[in-house]
Structures are given as structure tokens and as C-alpha cells.
Amino acid sequence: MKDKYNFSEIEKRWQDKWAASDVYKAEVDDCKEKYYLLEMFPYPSGKLHMGHVRNYSIGDVLARYLKMNGKNVLHPMGWDAFGLPAENAAIKNGIHPDSWTTDNMAEMKAQLNTLGLSYDWDREVATCKPDYYKWTQWIFTQFFKHGLAYKKKNPVNWCPSCETVLANEQVVDGACERCGTPVGKKDLSQWYLKITDYADRLLTDMDELDGWPTKVKTMQKNWIGKSTGAEVDFDIDGYDEKLRIFTTRPDTLFGVTYMVLAPEHPFVESLVAGTEYAAQVKEFKDKLQYLSDIDRNSNTLEKEGVFIGRYAINPLNGASVPIYIANYVLMDYGTGAIMAVPAHDQRDFDFAKKYDIDIIPVVDPANADIDLENLTEAFVATGTMIHSGEFNGLDSAVAKEKISEYVKEKGFGEKTDNFRLRDWLISRQRYWGTPIPMIYCEKCGWVAEKDENLPVLLPTDVEFTGKGESPLTTSKTFRETTCPNCGGKAEREIDTMDTFLDSSWYFLRYTDARNDEEAFSKDKAKYWMNVDQYIGGVEHAILHLLYARFFNKFLYDIGYAPTSEPFKNLLTQGMVLKDGTKMSKSVGNVVSPEEIINKYGADTARLFILFAAPPEKELDWSDDGVAGSFKFLSRVWRFIFDMWQYIDGIKSDATVKSDADKKLAFALNQTIKKVSGDIEKRFNFNTAISSIMELVNALYKYKDAIGTDQFNPALLRDAIEKLVLLLAPFAPHLCEELYAELGGEGFVYNAQWPEYDENAIKNDSVEIVLQINGKVKEKITVDADLSRDDLLAYVESIDATKALIDGKEIVKKIAVPGRLVNFVIKG
RNA sequence: GCCAGAGUGGCGGAAUAGGCAGACGCACUGGACUUAAAAUCCAGCGGUUCGUGAGAACUGUACCGGUUCGAUCCCGGUCUCUGGUACCA
Numbered sequence: 001m002k003d004k005y006n007f008s009e010i011e012k013r014w015q016d017k018w019a020a021s022d023v024y025k026a027e028v029d030d031c032k033e034k035y036y037l038l039e040m041f042p043y044p045s046g047k048l049h050m051g052h053v054r055n056y057s058i059g060d061v062l063a064r065y066l067k068m069n070g071k072n073v074l075h076p077m078g079w080d081a082f083g084l085p086a087e088n089a090a091i092k093n094g095i096h097p098d099s100w101t102t103d104n105m106a107e108m109k110a111q112l113n114t115l116g117l118s119y120d121w122d123r124e125v126a127t128c129k130p131d132y133y134k135w136t137q138w139i140f141t142q143f144f145k146h147g148l149a150y151k152k153k154n155p156v157n158w159c160p161s162c163e164t165v166l167a168n169e170q171v172v173d174g175a176c177e178r179c180g181t182p183v184g185k186k187d188l189s190q191w192y193l194k195i196t197d198y199a200d201r202l203l204t205d206m207d208e209l210d211g212w213p214t215k216v217k218t219m220q221k222n223w224i225g226k227s228t229g230a231e232v233d234f235d236i237d238g239y240d241e242k243l244r245i246f247t248t249r250p251d252t253l254f255g256v257t258y259m260v261l262a263p264e265h266p267f268v269e270s271l272v273a274g275t276e277y278a279a280q281v282k283e284f285k286d287k288l289q290y291l292s293d294i295d296r297n298s299n300t301l302e303k304e305g306v307f308i309g310r311y312a313i314n315p316l317n318g319a320s321v322p323i324y325i326a327n328y329v330l331m332d333y334g335t336g337a338i339m340a341v342p343a344h345d346q347r348d349f350d351f352a353k354k355y356d357i358d359i360i361p362v363v364d365p366a367n368a369d370i371d372l373e374n375l376t377e378a379f380v381a382t383g384t385m386i387h388s389g390e391f392n393g394l395d396s397a398v399a400k401e402k403i404s405e406y407v408k409e410k411g412f413g414e415k416t417d418n419f420r421l422r423d424w425l426i427s428r429q430r431y432w433g434t435p436i437p438m439i440y441c442e443k444c445g446w447v448a449e450k451d452e453n454l455p456v457l458l459p460t461d462v463e464f465t466g467k468g469e470s471p472l473t474t475s476k477t478f479r480e481t482t483c484p485n486c487g488g489k490a491e492r493e494i495d496t497m498d499t500f501l502d503s504s505w506y507f508l509r510y511t512d513a514r515n516d517e518e519a520f521s522k523d524k525a526k527y528w529m530n531v532d533q534y535i536g537g538v539e540h541a542i543l544h545l546l547y548a549r550f551f552n553k554f555l556y557d558i559g560y561a562p563t564s565e566p567f568k569n570l571l572t573q574g575m576v577l578k579d580g581t582k583m584s585k586s587v588g589n590v591v592s593p594e595e596i597i598n599k600y601g602a603d604t605a606r607l608f609i610l611f612a613a614p615p616e617k618e619l620d621w622s623d624d625g626v627a628g629s630f631k632f633l634s635r636v637w638r639f640i641f642d643m644w645q646y647i648d649g650i651k652s653d654a655t656v657k658s659d660a661d662k663k664l665a666f667a668l669n670q671t672i673k674k675v676s677g678d679i680e681k682r683f684n685f686n687t688a689i690s691s692i693m694e695l696v697n698a699l700y701k702y703k704d705a706i707g708t709d710q711f712n713p714a715l716l717r718d719a720i721e722k723l724v725l726l727l728a729p730f731a732p733h734l735c736e737e738l739y740a741e742l743g744g745e746g747f748v749y750n751a752q753w754p755e756y757d758e759n760a761i762k763n764d765s766v767e768i769v770l771q772i773n774g775k776v777k778e779k780i781t782v783d784a785d786l787s788r789d790d791l792l793a794y795v796e797s798i799d800a801t802k803a804l805i806d807g808k809e810i811v812k813k814i815a816v817p818g819r820l821v822n823f824v825i826k827g
Numbered sequence: 828g829c830c831a832g833a834g835u836g837g838c839g840g841a842a843u844a845g846g847c848a849g850a851c852g853c854a855c856u857g858g859a860c861u862u863a864a865a866a867u868c869c870a871g872c873g874g875u876u877c878g879u880g881a882g883a884a885c886u887g888u889a890c891c892g893g894u895u896c897g898a899u900c901c902c903g904g905u906c907u908c909u910g911g912u913a914c915c916a
Contacts, residue, residue: 218831219911227915247916260916303914328914338916347914420915538910611852612839618909620839624853632852638867677843687841690851697851700868769847774897776847814896819846824896 001644001741005637007601011733015113023749024075024118028527032072036528037063038507038567040536040544041078041125045085046104048111050576050583050609050621051537053593057606058573058615058685059535060117064729065679067118068753074528075118076510078125079105082133082499084162087432087471090464097432098460101128111594115602116732118749123513127502128432132509134455135519136502137437139551141448142558144438148194151446156425158186164429185289190427191436191495195550199224199419202549211569213616216541223542225420230404231335232413234259234312237320239271243312246334246418250407251400252341254388255362257352259312259323260305260338262331263288268308271323277309281325288327303328303351314339315412316403317389326351334418342378349378362387363396424547426498431462431471433496441483441490450484456492470494503544504551507531507566519560526562538572545570571683574618576609583621591621603731604630610685610730632693633734636727639699640720640738646706646713652721653714654757660702660710665760667698668719672756675726685730692726699723717742722754770795771822772804780821788815795821 018024039059042052063075079101086097105126112119125132143149158164161181175182195202203224206217229248236243243259261268263285272278284306305326312323328347329338342352343361352359361372363383370379382396391399407413427436437449437456449456459475472478472494483490505519511528512520536544548566555561575582578589596605608629613619656665671691678688699719705711721742728735728748739748763784768791770778778800782791792815795801805825812824 215831215910222830222912225912225915229916245916249916326914328916330915333915340916345916347916350914418915541911614840617833617840622839622853625839628853635867682843684841684843686839687843687851690841693851767847771846771897774846774895779847812896814846816846820897822846822896 001641003641005634005734007603007633007733008598010737011114011116011601011603014733014736015116017736018116018118018747018749019113021747023747024120025122026072026074026076026120028524029072030527032070034074034528035066035071035533036074036511036531037066037533038076038510038531038535040534040540041080041503041506042108043083043085044079044081044101044104044108046107048108048115048593050591050593052112053115053605054573054576054609054615054619055535055537056112056115056117057609058571058683060115060606060732061610061679061685061729062533062535062683063118064732064749065753067749068725068728068751069680070752073118074123074510075120076123076125076513077112077117077119077121078123078506078510078513079108079127080499080503080506081105081126081128082433082496082502084430084432087430087464090432094464096460097464098128101126101432114597115593115606118732123510125506125509125513127434127499127506130455130457131516132506133434133502135509136434136497136505137449137454137456138451138519139505139555140434140497140501141437141451141454143193143554144446144448146554146558148197148554149191150194151189151191153187153189156186156188156190157183158188159183188427190425191438191493192423192425193550195424195547196419196421198550198553199226199421200417201553202421202546205549205553205565208565209567209570212567213570213572216538216545216570216572219541220546223421223546227418227420229416229418230407230413231416232315232339232407234315234339236267236271236323237311237313239267239310241267243267243323243337244335244413245337245339246416247339248418249341249344249400250403251385251388251391251396252344252362253314253316253339253403253407254391255341255343255360256314256319256321256339257342257358257360258321258340258348260326260329260340260351261308261323262329262336263325263327264331265325265336267337268325271310272308275309277307280306281308284325303347303354305351305355307355315407315410322357324351324355332422333420343372343375344378344380346378346380349375360387424498424550426501427495428498429470430496431458431464433499434502435472435496436493438493439481439483439490440493441486441488443488444483444485444490447483447485447490453484458496470496472496500543500547501551504547505555507534507548508552508555508561522560522562525560529561530563530565531567533569533571534567535571535573538574541572571615573615574613576619576621578621580620591623596626600626600630601633601733603734604633607633607689607730611689612686614684614686616683632696633731636696636723637734637738639696640741642703643716643720646711647717647720650713650717652718654718656715656760657712658705658710660705660708661712661715664698664702664715664719665757666763667695668722669756669758669760671695671726672722672754673761676753676756679729689730692723692730695719695723695726724748725751725754766818768795768818769820770801770804771820773824774822777804784818786817788817791815791817792821796823 037059039055063073067073081101086101089095089100090097127133140149159176159181161179162176203221203226206220209217227248229246230250231244231246233242233244272281303326305324308323308325310323311320313320340348342348342359344363359375362385364386365379365381365383385391385394385396385399391402404415408415435456435458437454439447439449441447459478461475461477462471463474464471479492479494481490481492508520508525512524515521552561552566553564556564578591581587583590593605604626608626611629612625656662674691675688678684724735724738736748744751765781766784767779767781769776770780782794792813805823808825810823811826814822
């Protein structure tokens with residue numbers, strides 16, 4: 001054994017050995033319990049950052065721990081490889097997105113390997129390769145064939161800078177998620193997936209997801225945003241069609257004093273055509289168009305609208321109320337039209353005050369200090385119904401039900417749920433994505449490409465200008481084709497898919513990544529699914545996880561995926577910060593993993609990032625802290641080197657022979673128990689590591705026994721061997737080396753996790769606390785197996801207690817064996 | 828505004844089920860080793876007060892209150908911070 005911990009030599013050597021073997025290869029084995037451990041795959045930007053290191057270190061510790069505990073572990077890795085940066089690089093530097101991406105993947109894979117991660121690279125997937133996107137396309141055609149993919153012309157979010165359509169999810173505060181440019185609107189014919197058909201199940205099935213953080217479930221629930229209410233039809237005076245509105249407050253129907261349509265509502269044009277109101281309606285709509293979504297969606301924006309010269313008839317009481325268009329009603333929620341009840345909705349109240357519209361209260365707040373005839377703000381809580389005909393006197397919550405039923409009986413409308421979730425717009429006017437495998441035929445309409453013709457390959461004769469329509473239009477060969485249905489002349493869809501589709505099923509592909517007959521075999525998926533533990537950043541809490549659940553449910557429904565939910569347990573890791581803020585180039589506080597690995601080695605980097613904070617919390621990077629982790633690993637190495645003269649060539653034996661032995665065995669077994677629990681049950685790697693540090697401290701203490709009859713080399717060797725196993729998931733290179741030095745067979749990766757000896761952590765005596773009135777006064781050592789009564793009797797009898805009680809009256813006696821005795825005294 | 832989550836030494840954090848607050852590490856201080864430094868090993872390290880001293884007393888987990896023999900932990904209220912979300916009818 002060498003005297004110095006030469007991490008760079010050790011790490012290189014073991015990485016080569018792992019690569020030359022098939023240790024990390026996973027195979028279906030019905031005799032073994034499987035464990036599918038998955039970390040979110042990265043976008044191949046080219047450089048690994050600390051967030052990756054944290055994510056993958058967490059996963060790797062779990063993978064190695066579970067493997068050592070006999071599980072058949074599937075631990076794959078791949079690349080979320082389509083996306084805008086590759087295309088931007090192509091526009092800027094003239095490098096083809098494919099070669100840019102392929103180079104980056106190679107570079108990042110090399111970096112991942114320097115971290116010593118236990119991936120089964122035989123299952124590597126890259127979403128941009130035809131052998132993968134063939135099946136993304138196939139899944140899309142399945143959506144189409146099941147009526148869940150449709151094309152719709154709609155005003156869509158349009159980023160004038162990226163010149164692309166954005167999903168609602170990609171619009172942040174009215175600005176483009178990528179470049180921050182305010183988003184405008186544009187009419188385009190786009191493909192949508194009907195995720196709203198799954199809204200209810202995506203919501204209710206979350207109750208099964210016990211292993212998900214509440215935070216993530218709440219975020220998804222809010223995103224899906226279910227509201228229960230009713231849709232009600234209002235007649236419009238002198239107009240053929242009925243106006244349908246959605247309301248969550250059917251109980252306030254008698255309080256309606258006006259109606260509002262979204263300016264984009266399809267009725268608006270024809271309602272005002274040829275009237276004196278047409279001009280001001282047009283003026284109002286034009287004014288709104290120039291507002292960005294930032295202003296449009298801000299609730300600080302004053303409510304504005306115009307009367308359109310028409311009246312609606314309240315189906316319940318026949319009242320005639322004016323119709324407005326206004327900036328606070330949105331076309332893409334509900335029906336794009338509302339009934340306005342100013343007395344009981346703050347927005348309506350503000351609008352009514354401004355335009356001097358009637359305010360009719362219909363819910364009386366019982367016992368409240370509110371003057372209903374002179375409201376200063378809307379009353380939104382429940383109360384007793386008034387001014388509501390036959391419903392007067394009912395509790396408003398009851399009236400809500402009754403009026404809903406009444407509306408339904410009379411044929412005025414129906415009870416409905418409304419979701420905030422919209423259908424998923426998946427068309428992108430981009431090159432570097434999965435081509436949408438659809439063909440337009442004059443005769444047959446939109447037809448899916450035949451399965452045997454998949455994949456629809458991305459053409460290579462494409463120009464990257466960064467402007468205008470989809471780059472695929474510049475290909476001379478791509479667009480023209482024949483109709484799969486009638487064989488006539490037809491055109492291919494020239495848009496590509498949102499990259500979120502690629503990542504919505506990759507976890508299924510990993511179960512059978514090299515299959516060129518199917519997306520994955522049902523048998524293999526059945527063995528491996530679902531993912532036992534999924535680990536990734538909380539920034540994917542809504543979109544990726546919702547889309548992946550949607551895909552998985554769809555594939556489950558059509559008989560391919562074996563489970564209705566893909567991810568059984570979810571761990572969302574916190575961000576890596578430096579000096580209290582997110583690492584970013586603009587702040588100049590980026591610490592590169594490469595730099596740390598070069599300076600201290602991968603084992604130190606892994607150990608520090610796991611030790612500094614529990615995984616779900618934010619982690620503040622500390623250069624001193626890293627040095628400390630390196631010091632610890634060196635300390636381990638040095639200890640074993642120093643002890644080598646005693647333990648070399650002897651056989652380990654856990655038999656305890658002396659008091660010093662007893663202390664060491666206690667520390668060792670305690671640590672085994674704690675580390676196992678911390679990894680498996682709590683994912684608290686920080687405390688697992690701290691207890692290993694305590695074990696090392698105990699080993700250093702044991703050195704005092706050297707040269708005395710207390711010293712027992714066989715036990716020392718036993719402790720050292722187990723220490724190496726305990727540390728192996730965290731610092732795999734170092735521990736492979738030490739394991740080999742200690743004569744271990746094969747890889748420590750395949751070694752058996754140590755078990756603890758319950759007897760060794762049992763103590764004959766235990767220190768308890770003596771409290772007087774709940775305050776700690778003395779520490780007393782007593783027999784560990786004393787019963788509650790015996791403990792009390794013993795403690796009461798000793799002199800220290802008598803002195804503390806000092807003849808005063810004991811009001812109450814509390815004893816908790818193994819912990820404390822508390823006397824409550826008076827006077 | 829609404830919905831989550833958090834607030835503990837100089838710092839990162841620990842206390843797993845209501846039972847010794849501050850494990851472990853960093854930083855710092857002292858000692859040993861060294862010609863010296865680094866490295867290493869050993870020890871100390873919340874605050875206040877008292878004591879020459881070993882030590883002792885009090886106090887302390889954002890703030891105010893409650894439940895309890897006992898509260899970092901449970902309950903009510905307040906403040907601050909972080910994340911999500913927002914004319915969603």
C-alpha cells in the first residue's frame with residue numbers, strides 16, 4: 001500500500017477497469033428484486049455543471065447502496081438531445097446541429113465517467129437519433145389514431161425574437177422563457193395533444209403518489225386548476241345563438257347585472273356588425289393587441305371595456321342586462337364569456353363602479369358588519385340568499401347546488417368542471433426536433449405516416465437562417481410525398497415537436513433501449529417499471545413530470561405501459577448556490593466540476609456535495625468545505641496505511657476481547673445501522689457521512705490501545721473492512737482501491753453491504769438525565785434494562801437526588817427508561 | 828393577493844417518535860511534532876454572569892402567547908425569507 005492518497009491515479013485506474021468490465025450492466029432476472037433508479041437525463045450543452053454533479057451523485061449513492069444490498073439495479077443515462085441551443089449554434093457558427101450535439105454528448109459522457117457513476121451505458125439513449133425518435137413519432141401517430149392529436153388554427157404565443165411558437169408553459173410573466181422578449185400573438189395552424197382529456201385522472205391519481213413531495217403534488221394540482229361550477233346559456237336579444245358562460249358561483253345568478261365577452265370572442269364581430277358600436281369595439285380590440293401579455297395579464301391593469309349595444313336575458317329571472325367586452329376576460333379560459341355579479345366578485349365590482357352599472361346583492365352575510373346597499377368591496381364569502389326568488393333564505397352553499405340543478409332541469413345549462421390546464425401545443429417552427437410524422441392530402445386531409453415508413457427522417461439539406469418559417473421548408477426533398485391513404489400527391493408537416501415529448505417516455509425506452517421492432521417490449525417494461533426512484537431538479541415539478549405522467553397514462557390505456565403512473569417515488573434536489581445566489585456566468589460565481597475533480601478528485605467532489613446539505617435543500621458551495629472533505633478521505637487513507645503493519649495478512653474477526661474493543665465495536669455497529677437507515681429511509685446522506693466520520697474518529701481513538709493488551713488487530717481489521725464498505729457508495733474509487741488492497745474479490749460494487757450486530761450496540765448501562773421541574777440537573781449512569789418503576793425507585797434513592805429535592809414535596813414523578821427521570825417539586 | 832416550504836452558534840448543518848439543543852464538518856484558538864512553515868495528531872470552541880481554579884448559575888432554536896412534568900418539535904397569532912402561482916370567472 002502506498003503512503004499517499006493519490007486520487008488522480010486511483011480514479012483513472014478504476015474508471016478504466018469499470019469500463020472494461022460489464023459491472024454496471026443490468027439484465028432482467030425474475031429471481032431478483034428489481035430496482036429502477038433514474039436521474040433526469042441532461043441536455044447535452046457540452047459542460048457538466050454542479051447541479052448535474054449533485055443530481056447524479058445522489059443517484060449513484062443510492063444505486064451503489066441498493067446493489068450492495070442485493071437488488072437488481074437498473075441505472076441508465078442518456079441525452080435529452082433535441083433543442084434550441086444546437087440550432088442556435090448552427091445559425092451562429094455554421095456547425096450542423098447533429099455534429100454539435102454529438103460532440104457535446106461525447107464530451108459530457110467523458111465528464112460523467114470522471115465522476116465514477118455506475119451507469120449501464122448499453123442502454124444509453126439520445127432523443128435526437130433516429131432509432132429513438134422513430135418511436136416518439138410512433139407514439140404521436142398513436143395519439144392521432146386515438147383522437148388525441150388535432151390541428152387547430154389559433155392565436156398562439158409568438159416570440160418575435162426566437163421566431164417561434166411558445167407553449168403557455170414557456171411564457172414566463174408574459175415573456176419568452178428563453179430570451180425574455182415580450183411575447184406577442186400570431187395566428188397559426190398548430191398540432192395539439194388533448195392532455196385536457198386526462199386532466200381529471202392526472203389530478204385524482206396523484207393521491208396514489210405517496211412517494212412524491214407534497215410540494216410537487218400541490219404545484220401540479222394548482223397547474224391543472226380544477227374549478228367546479230356550471231355553464232349557463234343566456235339568450236341575446238335579437239340574436240340567434242345563445243351565449244354560454246362558465247361560473248363557479250351559480251348561486252349568484254340572480255345578482256347578474258351585466259355580461260362580459262373576451263374581445264376575441266367569436267360572437268363579437270357579428271354582434272356589432274353594422275351598428276354604431278362597431279367602430280369603438282374595433283378601436284378597443286386594436287388597443288389590446290398592442291399590449292403585451294405582461295400588461296394584459298397583470299392585475300394592476302385597470303379594468304376597461306366597452307358596451308357593445310346588445311343585451312342578454314337572464315334565464316332565471318328574465319332580466320335584461322347589457323353586454324360588454326373587457327380586458328379582464330380571457331378567451332382561453334372557460335367559454336371566454338362571463339356573467340358579471342359585481343356584488344360578489346371583486347373584478348366585476350371594480351368594473352361596475354367604473355362604468356356605473358347596477359350592483360345587486362344576492363347573498364346576505366349573516367351577522368356581519370356589512371352594509372349591503374352601500375358595498376365598498378365585493379362580498380365573496382357564503383351567506384343567506386336574498387333577492388333570489390324561490391331560493392331566498394337558503395344558505396348560499398346549498399343554493400349553489402340547488403340552482404345548478406335547477407339550471408340543468410330547465411335546460412339552461414349544466415354542471416361542469418373547468419380546468420386551468422389547456423391542451424398541449426406541440427408544434428415548433430424549428431429544425432432540431434422530432435419531425436411530426438403527419439401528411440396532408442387534399443383528398444384525405446391529415447393522415448399519419450405508416451408505421452413501416454417511420455422514422456420520418458430529419459432532412460440534411462436544410463439552411464439555417466434563424467428567420468421565418470420552419471427550416472424544414474428549405475429542404476428540396478422533404479416536403480413532397482405521397483398520401484399513405486390514397487397514394488396521391490401530398491405534403492409533409494414541416495413543423496417539429498416540442499422537445500418535452502422526447503423526454504415524456506424515455507424512462508420506458510431505457511427498459512429495452514436497443515429494440516428496433518418496438519418502442520420497448522411489454523415484458524421488459526413490465527419487469528422494470530415503474531421507476532422506483534426518480535431524482536431531479538424541482539424546476540421540472542410541473543411540466544416534464546405532468547407530460548411524462550400523461551404519456552405514460554396514454555400508453556397504459558392503449559396497452560403498452562405496464563403501470564398507470566410512471567414514477568413511484570420522487571426526490572427533487574435543491575439548487576447549488578455560491579455566495580447565496582445561483583451560480584451563473586453573469587454573476588461570475590461559477591465553480592466548474594472539472595476544476596474540483598482535477599484539484600481533489602471525484603470522490604471528494606461527490607462526498608462534499610452530499611455532505612454539505614440534505615438533498616432536497618439548497619446547497620451553498622464552499623471551497624473550504626471541499627478541502628475538508630478531501631482531508632477526511634486522506635485521513636481514512638492515512639489511517640489504513642498506518643495500521644497496515646498490524647492488519648496485513650491477518651484474518652478479520654469481530655469478536656470483542658477488551659473494553660477498547662467494546663467501544664470500537666459499538667461505534668462500528670452503530671454506524672452501520674445509522675448509515676443504512678440514512679441512505680435507504682431518509683436520503684439524508686449528510687448525516688450518513690457524518691456518522692462515518694464519527695467511526696473514523698473512533699478508530700483513531702482505538703490507536704491508543706496499540707501496545708497494550710487491549711489491542712486486537714483482528715477486530716481492527718474487521719472494522720476497517722466494514723468502513724470501506726460503508727464509504728463505498730460515496731467514494732467508489734477510493735474504496736475499490738482499499739477493498740482490493742484488503743484482498744477483496746472482484747469489485748467493491750458487487751460486495752455485500754455489512755450487517756450490524758444488535759448485541760454490540762446494546763449497552764449494559766445507560767446514561768440518563770435527572771430533571772427537576774423539567775430542568776436538567778444531573779446525569780446518572782444506570783442499568784440499561786431497568787423497568788420504569790425500578791428506575792424511579794433507584795434514582796429517588798440516591799444522594800444526588802435527595803440533595804436536589806432538599807426535603808421539598810414531590811408533586812409528580814416521570815420516568816422514561818433509557819432517557820430521563822423528572823421530579824416536579826413544590827415550594 | 829393566494830398556495831407551499833423555511834427561520835437553530837461566526838458558517839454549512841444535526842437532534843429520525845414531545846425527552847441532555849448545537850452531532851459531524853468548516854472557520855477560529857491553544858498544545859504536540861518541526862530549525863521553521865505547511866501537513867499531521869491532540870484539545871478547546873452558543874451567550875451572559877460569578878469563580879484564581881476544577882467549575883457553577885442563568886440564558887438561548889425569528890417574535891408573542893398557549894398546551895405539557897417537559898416544546899427546535901404540537902396549537903394560535905405576528906414578522907422575515909425562499910419557491911410556485913395569479914384578472915382562471
